[in-house]
Amino acid sequence: MNTSQGERTGRSSLFQYGILNTRADYRMTNSVHGDSNTSIGNVSNSYNNTINVGRDEESLRIHEWLSPLEPHKRHQDVRNRRLDGIGESVLQRSEFESWRRSRDGLANPTLLCYGAQGVGKTYIRYQTYSLETIGDIDE
Amino acid sequence: MILTSNKISSLIIDTLRKQNRGRDVAVLSLYCDYQAQKDQSAVNMIGALLRQVALRTPRIPSEIESAFDESKQEGGQGLRLPDMVKLFVKVIGSIELVYLCVDGVDEVLRQHRSEFLRALRQITQEAPNARLFLTGRPYIRGELDNHLTKGVSVIQVVANREDITKYLSQKIDDDGHQDPKLMTEDLKSNIMETMLEKASEM
Numbered sequence: 001m002n003t004s005q006g007e008r009t010g011r012s013s014l015f016q017y018g019i020l021n022t023r024a025d026y027r028m029t030n031s032v033h034g035d036s037n038t039s040i041g042n043v044s045n046s047y048n049n050t051i052n053v054g055r056d057e058e059s060l061r062i063h064e065w066l067s068p069l070e071p072h073k074r075h076q077d078v079r080n081r082r083l084d085g086i087g088e089s090v091l092q093r094s095e096f097e098s099w100r101r102s103r104d105g106l107a108n109p110t111l112l113c114y115g116a117q118g119v120g121k122t123y124i125r126y127q128t129y130s131l132e133t134i135g136d137i138d139e
Numbered sequence: 140m141i142l143t144s145n146k147i148s149s150l151i152i153d154t155l156r157k158q159n160r161g162r163d164v165a166v167l168s169l170y171c172d173y174q175a176q177k178d179q180s181a182v183n184m185i186g187a188l189l190r191q192v193a194l195r196t197p198r199i200p201s202e203i204e205s206a207f208d209e210s211k212q213e214g215g216q217g218l219r220l221p222d223m224v225k226l227f228v229k230v231i232g233s234i235e236l237v238y239l240c241v242d243g244v245d246e247v248l249r250q251h252r253s254e255f256l257r258a259l260r261q262i263t264q265e266a267p268n269a270r271l272f273l274t275g276r277p278y279i280r281g282e283l284d285n286h287l288t289k290g291v292s293v294i295q296v297v298a299n300r301e302d303i304t305k306y307l308s309q310k311i312d313d314d315g316h317q318d319p320k321l322m323t324e325d326l327k328s329n330i331m332e333t334m335l336e337k338a339s340e341m
Binding site: 075 | 144145146147148149150151152153154155158168169170172175178179182183184185186187189190191193194199203204207210215217263269270271272273274275276277280283287291292293294295296305306309
């Protein structure tokens with residue numbers, strides 16, 4: 001196998017976000033990875049949707065050219081760990097409402113959100129310590 | 140952790156997406172991360188936001204394609220920051236409203252941070268349809284004030300009693316699944332009371 005792990009990950013994540021659109025595309029990509037002797041060009045020729053594949057490859061290259069970072073992945077991870085209902089008071093704050101609804105210079109275009117000092121880390125450390133006997137509650 | 144900035148950010152992002160479903164509104168997210176500091180240069184971060192704009196449509200926007208083709212002719216190098224910002228402003232020009240949500244700016248290396256913040260400011264100045272949401276630890280507030288002088292609203296987020304109660308209750312329930320006999324209702328309410336009392340003292 002002559003393909004790096006990084007490339008494989010990049011490809012499957014693009015599949016996930018809709019660049020490699022069909023299941024067929026995805027399987028084909030896997031088969032390319034599995035065979036050390038075939039180049040991507042050769043394999044895609046054996047399929048009827050060569051044009052489609054060519055465009056996907058090009059999209060992938062453009063995405064990698066724009067940035068090596070893939071922050072949308074992280075969003076999925078964070079939202080999975082978020083507990084329902086927690087922090088929702090933020091959404092009721094008037095600052096959030098007016099920022100969200102502001103149109104063309106009528107309100108501030110930027111909203112900064114700070115954690116309050118002394119509550120975050122200190123509090124969390126205390127909590128971890130106190131609940132140690134009943135299990136690990138830190139994330 | 141009860142209320143980390145990235146959970147707030149993910150809540151804001153999901154809320155904005157839900158509220159704007161079906162409209163010509165882009166909600167872009169960027170979670171800064173200590174572990175990715177090497178790659179978190181200003182140009183890569185703006186590029187990461189632009190990648191998400193490119194994912195909105197079946198075809199990559201033509202402005203991005205031409206910039207890519209041009210760079211190929213010049214040896215395939217990445218864009219410089221000023222060109223990346225220009226490209227970003229141009230590409231989002233056709234979208235009604237663009238929310239840029241950047242979580243944990245303090246996790247970006249200091250030398251990249253000021254460049255990045257200046258780039259974000261430039262975007263909000265040049266694109267009237269751009270809205271910026273930023274989270275960070277309080278210690279970088281001075282730095283943010285320097286770079287984002289005009290047009291900033293600020294909110295401070297604290298986990299309130301309700302948040303703490305929900306969090307503890309859920310965590311205790313999760314833990315009780317291991318051995319339900321050990322976690323009685325009495326013990327549960329006892330723990331909750333003690334924790335809330337201690338939290339309010341801090």
